[in-house]
Amino acid sequence: MAKMSIAEALREAIREEMRRDERVFCLGEDIDVEGGFGGAFTVTLGLSKEFGHERILDTPISEIMIAGAAVGAAMTGMIPIADVQYGDFLFCMMDQLADNAAKMTYMSGGTVKVPMVMRAPVGATTRGAQHAQSLESFFTHIPGLKIICPSTAYDAKGLLKTAIRDNNPVVVFEHKLLYGSKGNRAEKSALSPVGEVPDEEYLIPFGQGVIRREGTDITIVANLLMLYRALEAADILEKEGISVEVIDPRTLVPFDYELVISSIKKTSRLMIVEENTRRNGWGAEIAAQIAEDALYYLDAPIIRVATYDVPIPFAPIMENFVVPSAARIVESARKLMKA
Amino acid sequence: MAKMSIAEALREAIREEMRRDERVFCLGEDIDVEGGFGGAFTVTLGLSKEFGHERILDTPISEIMIAGAAVGAAMTGMIPIADVQYGDFLFCMMDQLADNAAKMTYMSGGTVKVPMVMRAPVGATTRGAQHAQSLESFFTHIPGLKIICPSTAYDAKGLLKTAIRDNNPVVVFEHKLLYGSKGNRAEKSALSPVGEVPDEEYLIPFGQGVIRREGTDITIVANLLMLYRALEAADILEKEGISVEVIDPRTLVPFDYELVISSIKKTSRLMIVEENTRRNGWGAEIAAQIAEDALYYLDAPIIRVATYDVPIPFAPIMENFVVPSAARIVESARKLMKA
Amino acid sequence: MMISIERILSMYEQMFLLRNYEDKIYYMFLEGIMPGTIHQSQGQEACAVGMLYDLRKEDYMTSTHRPAGHCLAKGVSLNSMMAEMFAKSTGCCKGKGGAMHTGDISVGALPAIAITAGGMPVAVGVGLSCKMRKTDNVVVCFFGDGASNEGAFHEAMNAASIWNLPVVFVCENNLYGASTHIRQVINVENIADRAVAYGMPGEVVEGNDVLKVNEAATRAIARAREGKGPTLLELKTYRRCGHSRNDACGYRDKQEEKEWFDKDPLKITKDYIQLNKLATDEELEQIEKKVLQQIEDAVEYAKASPDPKPEDALLHVYY
Amino acid sequence: MMISIERILSMYEQMFLLRNYEDKIYYMFLEGIMPGTIHQSQGQEACAVGMLYDLRKEDYMTSTHRPAGHCLAKGVSLNSMMAEMFAKSTGCCKGKGGAMHTGDISVGALPAIAITAGGMPVAVGVGLSCKMRKTDNVVVCFFGDGASNEGAFHEAMNAASIWNLPVVFVCENNLYGASTHIRQVINVENIADRAVAYGMPGEVVEGNDVLKVNEAATRAIARAREGKGPTLLELKTYRRCGHSRNDACGYRDKQEEKEWFDKDPLKITKDYIQLNKLATDEELEQIEKKVLQQIEDAVEYAKASPDPKPEDALLHVYY
Numbered sequence A, B: 001m002a003k004m005s006i007a008e009a010l011r012e013a014i015r016e017e018m019r020r021d022e023r024v025f026c027l028g029e030d031i032d033v034e035g036g037f038g039g040a041f042t043v044t045l046g047l048s049k050e051f052g053h054e055r056i057l058d059t060p061i062s063e064i065m066i067a068g069a070a071v072g073a074a075m076t077g078m079i080p081i082a083d084v085q086y087g088d089f090l091f092c093m094m095d096q097l098a099d100n101a102a103k104m105t106y107m108s109g110g111t112v113k114v115p116m117v118m119r120a121p122v123g124a125t126t127r128g129a130q131h132a133q134s135l136e137s138f139f140t141h142i143p144g145l146k147i148i149c150p151s152t153a154y155d156a157k158g159l160l161k162t163a164i165r166d167n168n169p170v171v172v173f174e175h176k177l178l179y180g181s182k183g184n185r186a187e188k189s190a191l192s193p194v195g196e197v198p199d200e201e202y203l204i205p206f207g208q209g210v211i212r213r214e215g216t217d218i219t220i221v222a223n224l225l226m227l228y229r230a231l232e233a234a235d236i237l238e239k240e241g242i243s244v245e246v247i248d249p250r251t252l253v254p255f256d257y258e259l260v261i262s263s264i265k266k267t268s269r270l271m272i273v274e275e276n277t278r279r280n281g282w283g284a285e286i287a288a289q290i291a292e293d294a295l296y297y298l299d300a301p302i303i304r305v306a307t308y309d310v311p312i313p314f315a316p317i318m319e320n321f322v323v324p325s326a327a328r329i330v331e332s333a334r335k336l337m338k339a
Numbered sequence C, D: 001m002m003i004s005i006e007r008i009l010s011m012y013e014q015m016f017l018l019r020n021y022e023d024k025i026y027y028m029f030l031e032g033i034m035p036g037t038i039h040q041s042q043g044q045e046a047c048a049v050g051m052l053y054d055l056r057k058e059d060y061m062t063s064t065h066r067p068a069g070h071c072l073a074k075g076v077s078l079n080s081m082m083a084e085m086f087a088k089s090t091g092c093c094k095g096k097g098g099a100m101h102t103g104d105i106s107v108g109a110l111p112a113i114a115i116t117a118g119g120m121p122v123a124v125g126v127g128l129s130c131k132m133r134k135t136d137n138v139v140v141c142f143f144g145d146g147a148s149n150e151g152a153f154h155e156a157m158n159a160a161s162i163w164n165l166p167v168v169f170v171c172e173n174n175l176y177g178a179s180t181h182i183r184q185v186i187n188v189e190n191i192a193d194r195a196v197a198y199g200m201p202g203e204v205v206e207g208n209d210v211l212k213v214n215e216a217a218t219r220a221i222a223r224a225r226e227g228k229g230p231t232l233l234e235l236k237t238y239r240r241c242g243h244s245r246n247d248a249c250g251y252r253d254k255q256e257e258k259e260w261f262d263k264d265p266l267k268i269t270k271d272y273i274q275l276n277k278l279a280t281d282e283e284l285e286q287i288e289k290k291v292l293q294q295i296e297d298a299v300e301y302a303k304a305s306p307d308p309k310p311e312d313a314l315l316h317v318y319y
C-alpha cells in the first residue's frame, strides 16, 4: 500500500497503462514541457522522461484539434488520453466530442471504435467565470460517452485504468481542489485528500457507486468536492441526531441506481449535492429517474443542493456563497427531516 | 388576421423589428444570397431586398466567428440575430455562447449588456446523427441565457419579437418539421402548422406557458414537434376515456411552473414529452423541480417520454422508433393511469 | 510520359461509375423512394479518382457531407453504398449512418463527417496514428472551399505541419459553399495560398483533369509516405449538381456554369483516350455497359435487402 | 521626426505605472492577501502603451487573460483595477470578474476574455458594429502568440478581412504560450506571416520599443479609421514575469531570458529620454514618485473598499 494524492494516482494509472500497451499516449497543452508544469495540475509531470515526447505529446493551443486528433487516433489503432487545462475549455472542442467521438461507433453501425479518454479538471477556485465551471451535465446528455468522476486516489487510479481500456470515449472529470498538486501548481484552500493505493494492479468497473458513510435518515448522493462537503455535513448532522448515508456514484454514465434505491429504501429521503449549476444538472436526472422508479420509497421531496444558477463570481465571498457548502447541506438536511 | 407558416411568422417578426430599430441585423450562412435558400429553412428569404446585404449579412462557414461577432456587436450597440443552419452546429460555437454571451453581463458586474438572438433549427429529419439533435437542454444548463421554443406561428412571431427586444442573449429553438418551408427547402413528412397571426403588433412575454388542450386525468408538458404528438395522443386517449391536459411551455428559461403545478393539482399526474435524448434532458429538470416543490399533488410517478439515449439513426424505421411517437405517448399514458 | 492503357481505362471506369451512381441516386431520390437528403458529387469525379487511385487499402481517407465519390473510389463496395442510401441493414453503416456518413473502415474509408471541416482534425489524429505505429500509411483528407474558413481547418493544418504528419489535405474548390461563392468569403486568390501560414507546400491543380490530379496526388502521397510531411492540394472543380436535394442553383452565374460544364471530367478523360487511341469506342462502351449493369444490380441488391429492425436503433451506441 | 516631450514623458509614465502596478500586485499576491491567480505583463508595457496611446475613448479594445496593462493603458481607472484584484465591490467588475476579466465598457475596454483567442471573434463583432453604426471608431484586439493556433483566430482574421472591418489585430509574441515555446507549435518564422492567408497586411514590430510600436499603431489605426480594413501587427516582446502566479519559468532558456531582459522597454524609453535630454533625472524621478504614490493610494482605496455582499452573487445574471 502506498499513500498518494489524486494527481499521483492518475499519473501512476497513466504510467502503468502506457507501459502495458504502447498504443496508449497522452496529448494536451503544456502536459510535459521540460521545466514546465506537467499539465495545469501536474498529472502528467515527468512522464516524458520515461515515454519520450512522442507519447507525451505537447500540443499547440488548439482544442478542436486535440479532441479531433484523439478521435482519429482512437479510430485507427491508438488509445489517446487527451487533456484540457481547465474543464471550461471543453466548450471549445464540444463539436468533436459530441458529434464525432460520441457518434462514430453508432454512425458506422458498430464497425468503428473510439477508445479515447478525455480528462478535464473542474471546480470553482476563485479564477472567475471562465475557469470555474463543472461541466459533467453537458456530457451526461450525450449518448455514446461514458462519464466518470473519481474523488479518491484509489478510485482515480482504478477508474482511469478502466477508462483507458474501455473501447468507448470516456470523459474523466477531476476536481482541482482534490488533486493535491504540488509546488507552484498547488491550489489555495485545496482539500487534496491523500489515499491508500494498492501496489498490485486493480481496475474499478464503471457503474458501481460506493457508500462513503452509512446512515439511516437521509441518503445524500454527491460527487467530487461535494462528496467531502457532504461528509463534513454528515458529521455535523450526526451531533444533531440526524444519520446521513453518503453515496459517491463515482461514475455518472453509467450510474448505479441500485445502490441509491437500496439506500432510500432504508432512509426514505434523498438529497443530491452537485457543484455544477442547478438547472439541468446531473442531479436533476437522478431526481427525475428516482421520481419515476422509486417514488413510493420516499417520504419527502427529493432535494437538490447545487451551485446557484449564476456564472461563478470571482470574489471568494460570493463564490463560497453560490457553491454548496457543508453549512448549506446541513441546513437543507434539517429542512428535509421536517418535510 | 393573416394565416402564416412559422417560417413566415419568424420572417415577419424579423422584418418588423428591423424596420423599427436599425440596430437589428441578421448574420449567418447562406441567409439571403441572391438566388439562394434564405437560410436552411427560408426564414430570412428575401429580407435583403428590403434591408440590403449589410443588414442581412451572409457569412463564411465560421460558427465561432458568427457567435463571437454577435456577442461583440451586441455589447457595442447592435442587436444581432444570428443563425445556424442546423442546431447541431451550435456545438461549434459553444464556447462563444457559454463563456462569452452568457457571462459578459455578469463578469462585468452588470455594466455590459448582450442583446443578441441565436436561432437554431432542431429535430430529427432522416439526415443522420449530425443533423438531427435537439439541443435545448445543453443551453438550459447555462445561466445567463434565455431559452425559447415556439411551436405555432403566433408564438413564433410574438416570442421572437420579445427576444429581439430583450437585453440578454436569447437562444431560439425552432423545429424543422414545423417551419412550413416551401419550394426546394420543403421537408418530407413536415407538419407545417399554419396559424392565425394578428395584423397589429403584439409581443409575448417569456415564462408564460399555454394550455393547448384542457383535461383532467393527466398533465402532459411538451414543446415543439412533441406538442403536436401529444395532442395527437390526447385525441386517441380521449376515446379511451382518458382526459389529457396538454401544456406548451413556449419558453424553457424562464419556465412557467405555476401553470404546470396548477394543472397537476387538478390531474395529479405528470408526463413530460421531449425530443432530445432522455438522460439529462430539460424534462429531467421539470420532473426534479416538481418532485421537490409539488410532490404531494402527485398520485403517480412523473413520467418522461423522450428520445432514447442513442445518437439519431438514419433509417426512418429506426428514427421513428427512437423519437417519441403519438403511439408511445398513448402507451405511457395508459401505464400512468394504472400506476 | 504516356500513361498505361489499363490505368487510364480503369480511371475512366471509376469516374463513369461515380457519375452514374450519383445520377441514378438522383433520379431515385426524386422518385421519393429514398429517405433523407443527398449532397452529390457529379462533376468532381476526377478529384476523388485522381487522388485515391494509387492509395493502398491500408491508407486512410476522411470525407465530408458529399462522400459518395470518395467512398467508391476508396473501395467501399457499391452494393453497401447503395444499400445505405436505401437505409437497409446491409448498408455500409447498417442503415445508421446515411448519405452523409458513408464509409468502411475495413478499406480505410472512415465514416464521413458531415460537420464542415470536422474531418480535418480527425485526419490529423489518423496521421498521428500512422506515424506513431511506425507504418508508412498516409491519410487523404477531403474538404471543401467553404470548409477552409472553419477554425478546424486552421488547427488541423497547423498541427499536421508542426508534427510533420503523413496527411494530404485535399480542398475540392467547387467555387461554392452551399449557395455562397468563395470569392465572397475569402480575400485571397487561392485556398492553396493558405498553406504558407503553416509552412506547408500548397499547390493549385486542375481538378477536372484526372491525370493532372493524379500527378499531384502522386507527389503529395510520396512526400507523406517518405515522412516529409503534409501537403495542401487545391483542386479547382465544379458541381454539375445542386448543393443538396433538388437545388436549382439559382445563385450561380449561367455563364460560369456553361464554362465549367464544358470542362466535364469524364469528357476530358474520354477525349484523351480516344485522341490517343488507347481504346476503341466499342471497348469504352463495354466498360460503360458493365458499370451501368453493376449499378442496376446494386439497386436490386439494395431493394432486396432487409430493413433494419426498429430496435436495432438501440445497438452500437457503445462498442 | 522628433517626438514631443510631453508625449514621450506621458508614455513613459504609463509604462512605469503598468510595470509598478504589476510588481505591486505580485508582492501582495505572494503575501497571500489577494485571491485567485495572476497573469502579469511585466516586460510587455511598450505593447499596451504604444498601441493604445492614441486611441480615443470611443474606440474599443479587447483583451486576454493578461489584461492589466491593456486596461490601464485604455483608461480603466487604477483604483477600480486594484479594487477588482482585491475582489471588492468598487472593482471595475464589482468583484465579479477578477484578474482575468477586468475592463470598463465606459472607456471602451471590453471585459477581458480569458479563453485563448476567444476575444478575437468578439472584436470582429465590435468592428462590425463600429462600421454599421457609421462611426469611425476602431477596435484594437490583443492576443498572444499561442492564441494564433486557435480556430477562433482563423475565423476572426478571415471575417475582418472580407468585411474590411476597422480592427487592429495585435499579437503580443512573447515567445511562449504558457510553458510552450512558439517554435514548437508553429512552422513559420513570424505570426505576422499568417496575414497573407487572409489578404491582410501583416507587420513585425519591435515590441519593446514604445515608439516603434506607436508608429506601427498609428499606421494601422489610421488605415482602420479610413475604412481601409484590418491589419495584423506582431509585436515581438517577452514576459519578465512568470506565465501565472509564482511560475519560475523553468522552461525558458537562461540566455534567452538575459537577452530579452536587457531589452527592458522601460529602460529603452528612459534611455531615449535621457539621451535626447527630453527630461532631467529630477523630472523623471518626480513622475516615478507620483506614479508610485498613485499605486499606494489605489491599494489603500482597494483595501478600504467594502466587500461585495454574498447575495450580490445573485445579481447581474441578466441585464
Ligand SMILES: Cc1ncc(C[n+]2csc(CCOP(=O)(O)OP(=O)(O)O)c2C)c(N)n1
Pocket (backbone or CB within 6 Å): B029, B061, B063, B085, B089, B092, C065, C066, C114, C115, C116, C143, C144, C145, C146, C147, C148, C174, C176, C177, C178, C243
Ligand atoms: C459546422 C457546419 N456548418 C454548416 C454546415 C452546413 N453545410 C453543409 S455543406 C455546407 C457547404 C460546405 O461548403 P464546402 O466546404 O465548399 O463543401 P461543398 O458543399 O462545396 O462540397 C454547409 C454550410 C455544416 N454541415 N457544418
Ligand SMILES: Cc1ncc(C[n+]2csc(CCOP(=O)(O)OP(=O)(O)O)c2C)c(N)n1
Pocket (backbone or CB within 6 Å): A029, A061, A063, A085, A089, A092, D065, D066, D114, D115, D116, D143, D144, D145, D146, D147, D148, D174, D176, D177, D178, D243
Ligand atoms: C481555450 C483555452 N485554452 C487554454 C487556455 C489555458 N491558457 C491560458 S493562457 C495560455 C497561454 C496563452 O498563450 P499566449 O496566447 O501566447 O498568451 P500569453 O499567455 O503569452 O500572454 C493558455 C494555454 C485558455 N485559457 N483557453
Ligand SMILES: [Mg+2]
Pocket (backbone or CB within 6 Å): C144, C145, C146, C172, C173, C174, C175, C176, C177, C178
Ligand atoms: Mg464548395
Ligand SMILES: [Mg+2]
Pocket (backbone or CB within 6 Å): D144, D145, D146, D172, D173, D174, D175, D176, D177, D178
Ligand atoms: Mg505568449
